[in-house]
Amino acid sequence: MIAAVIGGGFYGSYLALFLREGGLDVRLYEREADLLLRASANNQARVHAGYHYPRDLLTAYRSFVNLPRFVAEFRPAIFDAFTALYCIAAQGSKISAPAFAATFEKMGAPIRPAARHFQSLFDPDLIDAVFEVTEPVFDAARLRDMLRDRLSAAEVKLCLDHDIARIEPAPAGRYRLQDRARGALEPVDLVFNCTYGDTNRILRGSDLPAVSVTRELAEIALVEVPASLRGIGITVMDGPFFSVQPLPGRGLHTLSHVRYTPHRAWRDTDGAAAIRDSAEFASNYPYMIRDAARYMPGLADCVQRGTMVEIKAVLDRNEANDGRPILFREEAAMPRVYTVVGAKIDNIYDLVEAVRPIRDGIAL
Secondary structure, eight states: EEEEEEOSSSSHHHHHHHHHTTTOOOEESSSSSSSSTTTTTTTTOOOOOSSTOOTTTHHHHHHHHHHHHHHHHGGGGEOOOOOEEEEEEEESSSSSSHHHHHHHHHHHHOEEEEEEHHHHHHHHTTEEEEEEEEEEEHHHHHHHHHHHHHHHHHTTTTEEEEEEEEEEGGGGGEEEEEEEEEEEEEEEEEEOOOOOHHHHHHHHHHHOOOEEEEEEEEEEEEEEGGGGGTTEEEEEEEESEEEEEEETTTTEEEEEETTTSSEEEEEOOOOOEEEEOOOGGGOOHHHHHHHHHSSSGGGOEEEEEEEEEEEEEGGGGGGTTTOOOOEEETTTOOOOOEEEEOOOOOGHHHHHHHHHHHHHHHOO
């Protein structure tokens, strides 16, 4: 039995390995020249422990449960030699400091009031409480190397520079992928569409119903923080605030802002494209850093060293609570064709448990 996975981000790469471990012959198709070059790399590299989602307990709890497994499996790519701080704004936060603390104390997640020298870094009129938590980040380049090595050892056929445009039925209940440059590819028995921001492009090309998502053209600034802030990561919750996180392997931090990171957002109802080239828009960094420095004055001494730009996809059903569940569905018009919209990186284990009965049933 041959399985095709479209999309060589983290979710697609890990899923390809999981299918291969079950005895399937696997093809992994990626449009870029290497794995993990798009959304899997162009983000804050946070390995979520749940603290980011106090208003969606399912996302928070699944992240908390999956974190230790992810860290153990990908330890060479994990960076945790810093202090992670979560701060609750005094005004405008959608959750209070006591409620935030109580949520994670009940969950059993490590959380405690930050040491006084950390609290002193913030404007006390704007920050109500500062907590120390345990939440690492990952090095995308090391993660890419680990996955590439594992895919090679497992003999997954890696097909880079393949731009899949369409899934279509083939004889004997199989499917054939259409590549924009190469035309029809070999027939396969099941297909997983793991293209994240391009999910609906594949679905529409295949005459399948689109997923209800909002897409965002998102900017994350790369900054050099002052020496006094290099050993910490900062997240101010829960509303139009910001995060500053270490970026492993670069000697820099990422800066994102809920208000200024999205340059443009649109309902993905007509397949409209958005500008991705960072040269084609003006950076919002001046607005990001000016607002962040109100809460943490030391950030005013940051120096911008670059920008990451990517298309994000958020399921419309979770706009209200900011949750990030995984979408996994079988296409009714094409049995054994599955659509996956991934979520937090360590929640990959929830996806493979959903796929396990499919894989094991087909492999028998």
